[in-house]
Amino acid sequence: MTVASTLVLTAEDEAKLSGERGPGVAMAMRIVVALARVSEATKLIDVESAHIDSCLYHGQAGLDFAEKLVRLGARVSVPTTLNVSSLDLMHPGLVRLDAEESAAARRLMDAYVALGARPTWTCAPYQIESRPEAGTDVAWAESNAIVFANSVLGARTARYGDFLDACAAVTGRVPLAGLHLPAERVPTLAVDCSDLPAHVLESEAAWAALGFLVGRIVGEEVSILTGINPASVDEDRLKALGATAASSGGVALFHVAGSTPEARAAGSAWPPDGIRSTVVTREMLTAARNELTTAATDASLDAVSLGTPHFSLTEFEKLAELLREPGDFVLPVWISTSRAVLQQARERGLLEALEAAGARIVVDTCTYLVPILADSVRTTMTTSGKWAWYAPANMGIQVVLGTLAECVASARAGRVIRDDSAW
Amino acid sequence: MTQRGDGRADGIALCAGEADGELLRLDEPLSFWGGTDLATGVITDVHHPQCGASLAGRVVVMSASRGSSSSSSVLAEQIRSGVAPAAMLLATRDAIVVLGALAAAEVYDVRMPILLTDAAGIPRSGRVRVSAGEDSGVVLWDGCGTSAAV
Numbered sequence: 139m140t141v142a143s144t145l146v147l148t149a150e151d152e153a154k155l156s157g158e159r160g161p162g163v164a165m166a167m168r169i170v171v172a173l174a175r176v177s178e179a180t181k182l183i184d185v186e187s188a189h190i191d192s193c194l195y196h197g198q199a200g201l202d203f204a205e206k207l208v209r210l211g212a213r214v215s216v217p218t219t220l221n222v223s224s225l226d227l228m229h230p231g232l233v234r235l236d237a238e239e240s241a242a243a244r245r246l247m248d249a250y251v252a253l254g255a256r257p258t259w260t261c262a263p264y265q266i267e268s269r270p271e272a273g274t275d276v277a278w279a280e281s282n283a284i285v286f287a288n289s290v291l292g293a294r295t296a297r298y299g300d301f302l303d304a305c306a307a308v309t310g311r312v313p314l315a316g317l318h319l320p321a322e323r324v325p326t327l328a329v330d331c332s333d334l335p336a337h338v339l340e341s342e343a344a345w346a347a348l349g350f351l352v353g354r355i356v357g358e359e360v361s362i363l364t365g366i367n368p369a370s371v372d373e374d375r376l377k378a379l380g381a382t383a384a385s386s387g388g389v390a391l392f393h394v395a396g397s398t399p400e401a402r403a404a405g406s407a408w409p410p411d412g413i414r415s416t417v418v419t420r421e422m423l424t425a426a427r428n429e430l431t432t433a434a435t436d437a438s439l440d441a442v443s444l445g446t447p448h449f450s451l452t453e454f455e456k457l458a459e460l461l462r463e464p465g466d467f468v469l470p471v472w473i474s475t476s477r478a479v480l481q482q483a484r485e486r487g488l489l490e491a492l493e494a495a496g497a498r499i500v501v502d503t504c505t506y507l508v509p510i511l512a513d514s515v516r517t518t519m520t521t522s523g524k525w526a527w528y529a530p531a532n533m534g535i536q537v538v539l540g541t542l543a544e545c546v547a548s549a550r551a552g553r554v555i556r557d558d559s560a561w
Numbered sequence: 562m563t564q565r566g567d568g569r570a571d572g573i574a575l576c577a578g579e580a581d582g583e584l585l586r587l588d589e590p591l592s593f594w595g596g597t598d599l600a601t602g603v604i605t606d607v608h609h610p611q612c613g614a615s616l617a618g619r620v621v622v623m624s625a626s627r628g629s630s631s632s633s634s635v636l637a638e639q640i641r642s643g644v645a646p647a648a649m650l651l652a653t654r655d656a657i658v659v660l661g662a663l664a665a666a667e668v669y670d671v672r673m674p675i676l677l678t679d680a681a682g683i684p685r686s687g688r689v690r691v692s693a694g695e696d697s698g699v700v701l702w703d704g705c706g707t708s709a710a711v
Contacts (some may be wrong), residue, residue: 169663176575177660196631197599197638202668279630299630299657301637301664388627531595531606 145174146181154309156477162212166305169403170312170520179313183275188214188307189263189287191221191279192300192350192505193250194365197245203301204249207308215310218255218264221280222448223247226502229260234509255307259502260476262377262448264291272399275318278307279392282447282524285380288391290373291376292399294318299392317391323400325362325393326407329355330417332365338420341541341560342378342453346523347426349379351418353387362393362401363407371397374453381447381521424561430526433517433536435554440515442467442549443505444542445474446522453542454483458491460546467549472511474500506532521547562651568702574693575654576662581690582647582684583618587611593632593639593661600645620681620689620700621646625653633666636661640671648674648691650683650700674698 147155155171157164168472174182192200224243226232233434235243251257258266263284270276272292278284279298296316298306306312317323334518338344354359371394383389393401393408401408409415411560445453454475473492475483480501483489505511506529511518520526521536526537538554547555581593588610591597597605598635600619617697626632636658639645645665650659654677662673674693678700 165667169660169667172576172663173656173660174652175654178654191630192634194631194634196594196634197641199637199641199665199668202635202641203637203664206668297630297656299659299660300633302633302656498564528595 140293145171147171147432150275151182151311153436154434160491163211163308164460165207165210166212169301169305170309173448174315177313177315179315182311183314183316183318185216185277185306185312186254187216187270187285188218188302188303189221189278189280189408190250190255190307191219192304192467193220193223194249195224195246196241198242198518200300201242201249204246204253204304205556207304208249208252208268212253212308214254214307217268218259218307219266220255221259222281222503222507223259224263224503224508225401226500228501232500232510233503248399253304253308258476258478260271260448260478261418262450262476265448265476266478275312277303277312277496279303282377284390285384285392286377288317289380289393289398289468290376294323294341302427303379303485303491306517316465323391325360325409326413327356327359327361328415329361329363329412330415331363332418333417334423335367335420336367336370338423338561339366339375341543342561343427343539343541344522345375345378345425346382346539347423347430348415348418349382350386350426350430350523351422352379352392353383353385356387356389358388358390360393360506364395366394368397371416374450377447377450378523382527385524385527391400421425423437427539427561430539431537432530433538435538435556437517439469439517439519439538439548439552441469441518442471442523442545443511443520443525444472444545446478446504446506446520449473449475451479451482453487454479456542457546460486460543461491461495465550468552469549470511471497471549472505473497474504502548509533511535519545519554521545567701567704568682568684569682570678570700572650572676572698572700574661574674574696574698575651575677576673576675577693577695578648578672578674580647581637581688582618583688584686585611585614585616585621586680586685587621587623590625591623592629593625594629595634595637597639599635599638600642602639602646615645617644618694619645620648620650620691622650623682625651625655626657630657633661633664637665640665640673641669645673648676650676650678650680650691652677652680676700690711692700
């Protein structure tokens with residue numbers, strides 16, 4: 139057996155690989171080229187931007203890698219954003235890591251800034267300016283960012299992850315493979331959602347539950363959701379769907395008929411003739427919510443966590459609307475967001491009622507990744523399917539999935555409040 | 562040359578290197594991030610059939626990794642600290658696993674071989690040698706192993 143593909147490099151690729159563009163570029167190019175061979179790509183292509191997830195501290199190796207790139211003189215060659223880190227630099231002391239790990243996490247952040255990446259520190263780079271345009275090739279890492287870029291923005295990114303994200307940013311080149319190829323972006327499975335009532339699809343949590351089902355059903359395939367009124371679709375909902383589908387499955391691209399860019403462009407040609415089809419029912423959606431809910435709903439509730447992926451400006455607006463009705467939170471309410479969105483929310487006066495009610499803001503990182511919630515927290519309610527998927531294992535916290543309105547009501551009551559009409 | 566009674570499986574090299582170790586066959590895909598202990602290489606994913614088993618020093622047979630791409634960093638860190646698998650035999654071209662090994666090779670010059678190979682004929686347990694070059698590679702074992710295909 140031999141490697142079947144023949145990778146053809148340009149003269150400039152060869153120059154990068156041979157060290158003519160510096161040893162840092164050569165190191166990055168060796169990894170890009172090795173991955174091109176693994177993915178059987180025949181050539182490399184340019185990317186217009188990169189989003190790096192390697193800035194989250196997972197141990198010495200990631201730090202050694204980034205600092206080696208810096209030491210060898212590498213710089214990003216395309217506009218590059220940075221995903222969440224392990225620290226909240228605006229609220230020092232909020233993240234309870236030991237001093238040694240905090241210092242290493244900070245060094246990792248500094249290394250990526252030294253490479254020339256923007257200190258955005260968000261898993262939702264699609265919520266800040268200069269988003270990629272439809273049809274452009276980008277190198278984005280982090281599963282929710284990837285699925286959003288592909289599905290909602292219509293940009294093209296393969297499933298980039300740690301190390302390759304940085305190497306793509308430095309070289310500006312990626313293998314022509316995976317979801318960069320138009321043929322790989324055509325749906326192979328239709329998911330009929332016409333049983334889901336419009337009023338149920340009014341909550342992000344319902345879209346998270348739908349995403350959980352989609353991930354389970356499609357795995358890594360490209361699906362098209364049908365039977366959803368475009369009026370029910372917004373970016374927060376697609377964010378919730380994608381993030382959860384990328385957790386429960388390996389979804390990196392989905393389409394929503396009539397709503398997402400490629401499905402709109404394809405029109406009545408999609409779903410393509412002859413592809414498999416499956417139905418999602420309202421009962422399945424409730425069952426998905428119940429499966430993501432690991433805690434007993436009559437158990438005591440200790441906290442509420444919002445903003446995984448990072449809370450958007452429109453989510454702050456939706457929350458502010460719910461807070462027009464007075465009532466303090468008796469439970470800690472944590473909201474993870476980006477510095478950029480926080481600034482916008484503050485400018486628009488969306489934070490005052492929130493802070494008065496007792497909510498606490500986290501930036502630069504996320505509550506399911508690093509210890510921020512009190513050690514005594516056993517059960518947390520969240521709108522986020524991704525938080526619900528990962529927090530039990532990551533943080534040892536049991537979860538109740540609920541709508542934003544249910545979370546607010548529960549935070550005020552100090553126990554789980556369900557509104558079954560929302561499901 | 563294969564000796565009489567010995568086993569051999571050929572594969573495509575996804576990452577070059579030489580290693581030997583005891584086989585550990587995973588019955589489901591595994592996420593290194595969130596599914597293994599960073600410091601020990603023990604599988605911690607309670608939903609995984611091999612939860613509690615240690616990957617350290619084993620020749621791990623699995624179809625693919627799953628979940629977060631942070632798994633690349635976790636694997637690289639486990640390679641650095643010596644608790645990673647000795648080698649991996651995969652059924653898919655799993656970029657996440659390969660990247661962890663490539664990064665460790667760049668920074669630490671430690672090479673964990675990864676082969677794309679059909680595991681059906683490889684024993685379920687026992688000691689094997691994995692040898693991966695630039696393009697192709699091979700898994701070798703003695704004739705005493707029990708074939709997983711039985």
